[in-house]
Amino acid sequence: MDHDRLFKELLSTFFIEFLELFFPSVAALIDRSVAPVFLDKETFGEGRRQADLVVQVRVAGQDTAFLVHLEPQAQPIENFPEKMFGYFVRFWERYGLRIYPIAIFSYGSRTEHEGELEMRFPDLAVLNFRYARLELPRLDWRAFVEQANPVASALMARMRIRKQDRPRVKLQCLRLLASLRLEPSKSALISHFVDSYLQLEADEVRVFEKILETIPEGEQGGIMRITTSWKEEGRVEGLQEGRVEGLRDGVGLALELKFGPKSAPLVERIRSFDLDALQTLQERLRDGATLEELLG
Numbered sequence: 001m002d003h004d005r006l007f008k009e010l011l012s013t014f015f016i017e018f019l020e021l022f023f024p025s026v027a028a029l030i031d032r033s034v035a036p037v038f039l040d041k042e043t044f045g046e047g048r049r050q051a052d053l054v055v056q057v058r059v060a061g062q063d064t065a066f067l068v069h070l071e072p073q074a075q076p077i078e079n080f081p082e083k084m085f086g087y088f089v090r091f092w093e094r095y096g097l098r099i100y101p102i103a104i105f106s107y108g109s110r111t112e113h114e115g116e117l118e119m120r121f122p123d124l125a126v127l128n129f130r131y132a133r134l135e136l137p138r139l140d141w142r143a144f145v146e147q148a149n150p151v152a153s154a155l156m157a158r159m160r161i162r163k164q165d166r167p168r169v170k171l172q173c174l175r176l177l178a179s180l181r182l183e184p185s186k187s188a189l190i191s192h193f194v195d196s197y198l199q200l201e202a203d204e205v206r207v208f209e210k211i212l213e214t215i216p217e218g219e220q221g222g223i224m225r226i227t228t229s230w231k232e233e234g235r236v237e238g239l240q241e242g243r244v245e246g247l248r249d250g251v252g253l254a255l256e257l258k259f260g261p262k263s264a265p266l267v268e269r270i271r272s273f274d275l276d277a278l279q280t281l282q283e284r285l286r287d288g289a290t291l292e293e294l295l296g
Contacts, residue, residue, distance in 0.1 A: 003072070003074035004052065004072070006192075006193055006196055006197075007106070008052060008053060009189055009193075010151070010154055010189065010190070011053055011070050011072070012038060012053060013186060013189055014150050014151050014154075015036055015053075015055060016030070016032070016036070017150055017151045018070075018151045019068070020149065021144075021147060021152055022134055022151075023100075023102065023132065026068065026100055028060075029057075029059055029060060029066075030057045031057070031058040031059060031060040031061070032060075034057070034058040036055045036056065036057050037055065037056040037057075038053065038054070038055055039054045039055070039056055052070055052072055053068075053069070053071075054068075054069050054091065055067065055068045055069075055070070056095075065097055066097050066098040066099065067095060067097050067098070067099045068099075068102065069088070069091065069099055069100070069101040069102065070102050070104060071084065071087070071101070071102065071104065072104040072106065073104065073105050073107065074106050074107055076107065080103070081115070081116065081117040081129070081131075082117060084101055084103060084131050085127075085129045087101070088101055088129065100132070101131035101132065102131065102132045102133075102134065103115065103132070103133050103134070104136070105134065105135045106136045106137065107137070114133075115130055115131050115132065116128065116130040116131070117129040117130075136158040136159050137158070137159065137160050138160060139159040140159065140160055141156040141159040141160065141161055141165075141169050144159070145172050145176065147176070148179070150180055150186065150190055152176060153173050153174075153176040153177040153180065153194070154173070154190045154193045154194060156172065156173050157169065157173055157193065157194045157197040157198045166198060166200065166204055167204045167205070167207040167208035168207075168211060169198065170194060170200060171208055171215075173194045174191070174194065174223045174227070175215065175219060175223060177191060177194075177226065178222030178223050179219075179222070187226065191226050247275065247278045247279070247282070248270055248271070248273065248278055250282075251281055251282050251285070252267045252270060254285055255267055255270075255285070255294075258291075259291045262291055265295065266291070266295055281294065
């Protein structure tokens with residue numbers, strides 16, 4: 001699952017709503033008449049470390065701005081506080097603006113650090129860098145059921161959920177989403193997020209459907225429209241994936257037949273090719289390209 005993409009799409013689309021839900025004091029500072037500016041993805045340092053989302057916002061009532069850095073984490077990584085500080089320093093050097101850093105943890109176990117990095121000597125406290133932390137698995141989804149906020153309808157799917165509650169939580173996510181009456185593209189983004197993280201097994205689907213029957217018919221209709229769109233989206237995606245896999249197998253076989261064992265590096269490489277790249281490679285094969293040309 002592409003956790004980074006799912007979170008970045010959600011947070012970039014509902015940036016203000018995310019702050020209003022979890023960091024209202026920061027949201028209150030922002031001038032809503034000036035659109036947030038999503039800065040180019042920052043790349044720097046050894047290993048080309050990349051910050052996830054950096055957003056420039058205007059301060060309400062002032063002719064100044066500040067940055068909000070959002071860093072979702074789906075799994076533990078070493079030296080995370082040091083990495084957050086590294087991002088902070090580079091943003092400060094480049095933009096010279098105040099920075100509000102936020103780490104968003106969505107993995108199950110508790111994080112090992114407390115949102116700060118200190119550097120001290122016996123006679124001097126050199127550094128005390130802190131960043132805000134949001135640990136989704138430590139939040140109770142029930143506290144967000146009544147929040148009229150699209151981010152709540154999505155992120156309940158990543159909060160603390162007992163296994164037996166999974167169908168109920170998914171229904172509550174959809175119930176809240178349907179009540180918000182968002183434009184179709186935004187509703188589809190959230191529904192895809194929820195479905196990605198709460199994929200129900202057959203017995204859970206039966207529980208989901210049984211609970212669905214107990215809510216008012218008007219609400220049922222809105223939820224059913226969302227789930228119908230999931231099924232259609234899944235059908236289209238399945239057809240596309242099947243087409244890509246079939247073409248990948250065919251091109252791989254053609255390479256092996258034409259070039260023998262020497263084609264192994266290219267056969268390995270095409271595992272990451274999308275449909276367009278595979279079709280281009282297939283056309284070049286038909287045109288008589290050599291293995292060296294294809295590898296180049």
